[in-house]
Amino acid sequence: MSTVGGVLEREHRIIDVGITILAGADPTDVSANQRMAALDAIAMLRRHIYLEEEYLFPPLRAAGLLGPVMVMVLEHGKMWPALDELERLLGDDAFAAAAALCRNLLEQLAAHNLKEERILYPQAEEMLTPGDLDELDHLLATAEIPAGWVCGGVAVD
Numbered sequence: 001m002s003t004v005g006g007v008l009e010r011e012h013r014i015i016d017v018g019i020t021i022l023a024g025a026d027p028t029d030v031s032a033n034q035r036m037a038a039l040d041a042i043a044m045l046r047r048h049i050y051l052e053e054e055y056l057f058p059p060l061r062a063a064g065l066l067g068p069v070m071v072m073v074l075e076h077g078k079m080w081p082a083l084d085e086l087e088r089l090l091g092d093d094a095f096a097a098a099a100a101l102c103r104n105l106l107e108q109l110a111a112h113n114l115k116e117e118r119i120l121y122p123q124a125e126e127m128l129t130p131g132d133l134d135e136l137d138h139l140l141a142t143a144e145i146p147a148g149w150v151c152g153g154v155a156v157d
């Protein structure tokens with residue numbers, strides 16, 4: 001029995017917690033731990049998007065779920081520049097703007113994650129081959145995002 005859907009859902013919860021910590025922080029008194037929680041959540045969300053786009057979505061697309069996958073990729077494409085901006089704001093100690101962006105990102109994630117958890121992840125458990133599910137399970141435990149990887153929904157000049 002695969003655990004892919006469960007692992008991806010758990011990552012959603014962990015990422016939410018990290019972003020929520022900064023969203024609710026006092027911008028005049030952000031601790032090193034609060035900043036690190038947000039940076040860790042950003043890195044985890046980038047890797048999560050990478051694994052979805054490179055290993056989960058292609059077999060779902062091949063199985064006919066073109067529309068739902070396209071919507072997810074477009075939503076990733078809206079989040080990705082927000083993650084760049086959030087890292088920049090944290091680097092500049094611009095915590096009020098960073099907290100506001102975290103609140104916006106949490107709204108985007110709430111809608112996005114719900115669709116993945118209700119539609120795409122259950123479909124993945126049914127549609128992916130046992131070999132694909134095993135590979136994804138292994139990657140979720142071990143993979144690192146390649147340097148310079150950018151999600152497919154970001155418009156490239």
Ligand SMILES: [Fe+2]
Pocket residue numbers: 049052072076112116
């Ligand atoms: Fe996603």
Ligand SMILES: [Fe+2]
Pocket residue numbers: 008012048052113116
């Ligand atoms: Fe996801």
